[in-house]
Amino acid sequence: MLTIHDMSVGYGEDRTVLRDVSVTVRPGRILALTGSSGAGKSTLLNAMAGLLRPRDGVVRVDGQPLRDRDHAVEHRIVLVPQDNGLAPILTAAENLQVALVADGVTPPEARRQTTAMLDLLGLAGQADQLVEELSGGQQQRTAVARGLALRGGVLLADEVTSELDAGNRQRVLDLLHDEARRGAAVVFATHDPEVAAACEAELHLVEGRAEVLRD
Numbered sequence: 001m002l003t004i005h006d007m008s009v010g011y012g013e014d015r016t017v018l019r020d021v022s023v024t025v026r027p028g029r030i031l032a033l034t035g036s037s038g039a040g041k042s043t044l045l046n047a048m049a050g051l052l053r054p055r056d057g058v059v060r061v062d063g064q065p066l067r068d069r070d071h072a073v074e075h076r077i078v079l080v081p082q083d084n085g086l087a088p089i090l091t092a093a094e095n096l097q098v099a100l101v102a103d104g105v106t107p108p109e110a111r112r113q114t115t116a117m118l119d120l121l122g123l124a125g126q127a128d129q130l131v132e133e134l135s136g137g138q139q140q141r142t143a144v145a146r147g148l149a150l151r152g153g154v155l156l157a158d159e160v161t162s163e164l165d166a167g168n169r170q171r172v173l174d175l176l177h178d179e180a181r182r183g184a185a186v187v188f189a190t191h192d193p194e195v196a197a198a199c200e201a202e203l204h205l206v207e208g209r210a211e212v213l214r215d
């Protein structure tokens with residue numbers, strides 16, 4: 001369980017982006033994170049991922065104050081970042097295999113899981129292509145495949161459907177719902193009101209404040 005209490009986050013000396021945000025991210029469901037461009041969705045996800053230290057307040061994971069990214073990884077907090085975070089000169093399959101092996105999966109099992117996951121995202125034909133040679137949407141689906149393959153306790157997905165056609169957008173949404181049903185807590189930043197409406201809960205960011213629209 002990930003909880004945030006009265007958190008403020010900013011950049012530099014006096015650039016406060018989020019103020020007094022409190023939210024609980026519960027296992028077994030998807031929390032949509034909405035708000036206009038620049039509202040602070042990525043900032044909030046990065047704080048949940050241990051990449052940004054709050055100015056005030058606290059992020060807790062399983063009751064402990066979150067220290068940094070390593071601590072978040074220990075607690076199985078997986079981030080699919082907005083810029084996808086893939087290694088461009090590795091193939092789609094290698095990007096998944098490297099992450100799985102680093103996570104302690106044996107190489108043969110990592111290959112098996114990679115094939116299955118890329119297949120689920122409709123990327124069987126792209127497995128051996130370099131990421132830099134994939135389309136934006138294919139890269140986005142590869143990043144989702146990698147995030148899902150890691151089977152985190154918390155999955156933070158930052159605008160992971162922004163470059164997808166309707167069919168692939170629905171495929172990713174269905175997989176995020178499956179991930180929640182598996183027991184993960186999923187947080188999904190999105191601009192898309194239809195996508196947000198398909199999530200159990202919604203936190204809306206406006207002028208640095210967070211408003212719970214559905215809980």
Ligand SMILES: Nc1ncnc2c1ncn2[C@@H]1O[C@H](COP(=O)(O)OP(=O)(O)OP(=O)(O)O)[C@@H](O)[C@H]1O
Nearest residue numbers: 011015017035036037038039040041042043044082
């Ligand atoms: N590294 C940074 N240094 C300084 N300011 C930053 C940095 N990253 C983001 N910001 C600022 O923080 C604010 C929130 O940005 P953030 O990326 O969190 O918004 P967002 O809601 O995810 O936007 P979008 O929907 O466009 O991705 C913006 O005003 C942005 O300029």
